[in-house]
Every structure is written in structure tokens, then in C-alpha cells.
Amino acid sequence: MADTVLSLSDVTLSLSGNVGVVDILKGISLDVTRSETLALVGPSGSGKSSLLMVMGGLEQASSGRVLALGQDLSVMNEDALARFRRHHMGVVFQSFHLIPTMTALENVATPLELAGDRDAFDKARAELEQVGLGARVGHYPAQLSGGEQQRVALARAAAPRPEILLADEPTGNLDGENGAAIMDLLMGLRDRHGATLVMVTHSNTLAAKCDRVVRLVDGRLAELAEAAQ
Template structure:
């Protein structure tokens, strides 16, 4: 089995705006290997989040090729993409995207139920325990702090044991202590499940803890370096 989990070749992305077509990504070529932790950094508007969304098939590239686990995402329709993500990917958004009418346990169990997992709630409870929220399983998002909600979102993303975990500014809305805790959890997911982790961040400290750091400027790869030991 190849060690390359994500492979992008000459990927472009353009979006129509009020001022006309805007080039978001300009010929990105990039490989990410199994169990690697990769940080995407760069100024606001540089294309970091768009690149992450293209990796997850949540945005379709205008040209180029995006392979995930050897599968061509551009060749899949929306249903096939959804099934692929459900089986192989976990996505963590800065704004959590928890379902407000569901408890923490129900939020984490939902992707497992959709996948037909018979022990969905047992696995969901175990993931909540792993992120230190076993006692909050019956609470709704409105009853939890921002840091707790982000941990629920992490548990939901990790519960299906994804091969690839994509995180968009996972600590952006959190204070220093909660941000550090969430980073520890992200790295722990890699250790526990062997997932490949790609994250977008403005935090140099967070980026430095990853195996590799890639900087984007104006939709192009600018600097690629190994994170400091």
C-alpha cells in the first residue's frame, strides 16, 4: 500500500465574485504521507481553508487532480464523495457545526449511525471519555463552553476512525489553555488511530508541533519546511 494518502497535482480553484472571477488556488502540487501531521499557514485570504476543503472534496477543483487514498475525488459525484468522507475522513471546523438539538453523545454517534454501526453509542461514549467529556454526554451544545464544544466536534470526527483528519483553525475560537488542550487531543488522535492530520492555523506554535509546515501566499505554495524539532 502506498504511503501517500493525499496527492494534489496542479490544482486550481477559481470562484466567481462581485468583481469577477477570483483565482483562489494556483497550480498546487502536494503529497501528504500516511500518519503525517501537516500544518497549512499563511495570511488571511491566502487559500489555506480552500485548499483544505479541496483535499476533503468539499470544494471541487477547477482543474488538476486530487487523489485521496488513491481515489480520484474529481471523478466522484456528490453521493460518492459523501460516502467516501463518511468512511475515510474526519473534518473539524472552527465553528464546530454541532447539531443544537442533539446531546453531545448523539452528536458523536450520528456519523456512526449513518454508517450502520451497531455499537454507535458505545463507541461515541468511548470517544467522549477519550476527550474528557464522559460526564457531559447528556448535555446539549448550548450547555457547554466553546472548548467543550470543540472537543465534542473532535470526538465526532474521530469516532469513525478516519484515515484522514482535516481541521480548519481548530483552536481559533479558543483561549490559550483550551487551544493547547485541543492540540494535544488532535495529536493524540494521530497516535491512537494512525490518522493523517492536515490542519489550517494562524498559530506558529501549533504549526511548529507538526511534522511539516507549508505556507501559502496568494494561492501558491511559498515556503515548505520541516517543523523544528
């Protein structure tokens, strides 16, 4: 399908730990279309975050196929995956992952600079203004509230104008008011830039705002898990 930006075919993920090999994902097949907002929901330990990481090439699938914008992530090495993410994907984590020694402006400008954008700081400033932090560009993460730090992280992910935005519990560390603000900003990205958004969330309110909700249970898509019972 021409409008499919993410396509997973029979994807599995098994990881070795202290108790031996653990099967995290079990035969996931899923397509995500251009400009779609998709929520991944399910109980803790069901594989939601692992699925998101596989979609972004941050975790290598044990078997199956993962296509992003028609590119097979499984055949790329770490450098190629990093370049692909830099140009096509934005990732927002629950724990922000801001660089503490950099200001908000520098944090947002960094991926643009890495991509060779000569207007990195101008674009970073404009993105911070979009998320309501125009007056906080010179502040370091420790000088910002949790909600402000997540806004910086969102601005950093959105600044390169990625076709695909992946968000792992983007409102999980925030109170209701800040969570609602981040929710609105995330949905605004699709409207402003046409980004495809896939997010892991425990928030029913946030999931309800998405075009589609996919539930995972024990490493399987819910309908497959139910059929197996």
C-alpha cells in the same frame, strides 16, 4: 508512493463572485503521507481553508487532480464524495458545526449511525470519555463551553476512525488553555489511531508541533510564490 494518502497535482480553484472570477488556488502540487501531521499556514486570504476543502472534496477543484487514498475525488458526484468522507475522513471546523437539538452523545454517534455501526452509542461514549467529556454526554451544545463544544466536534470526527483528519483553525475560537488541550488531543489521534492530520492554523505553537509546515501565499505554495517574484 504507497504511503501517500493525499496527492494534489497542479490544482487550481477559481470562484465567481460580485467582482468576477477570482483565482483562489494557483497550481498547487502537494503530497501528504500516512500518519503525517501537516500544518497549512499563511496570511488571511492566501487560500489555506480553500485548499483544505479541496482536499476533502468539499470544494471542487477547477483543474488539476486530487487523489485521496488513491481515489480521484474529481470524478465523484456529491453522493459518492459524502460516502467517501463518511468512511475515510473526519473534518473539524473552527465553528464546531454541532447539531443544537442533539446531545453531545447524539452528535458524536450520528456519523457512526449513518455508517451503519450497531455500536454507535457505545463508541461515541468511549470517544467522549477520551476527550474528557464522559460526564457531559447528555448535555446539549448550548450547555457546553466553547472548549467543550470543540472537544465534541473532535470526538465526532475521530469516532469513525478516519484515515484522514482535516481541521480548519481548530483552536481559532478558543482561549490559550482550551486551545492547548485541543492541540494535545489532535496530536494524540495520530498516536492512538495512526490518522493523517492536515490542519489550517494561525498558531505558530500548533504548527511547530506538526511534522511539516506548508506556507501559502496568494494561492501558491510559498516556494513557488517566491520563485515567481
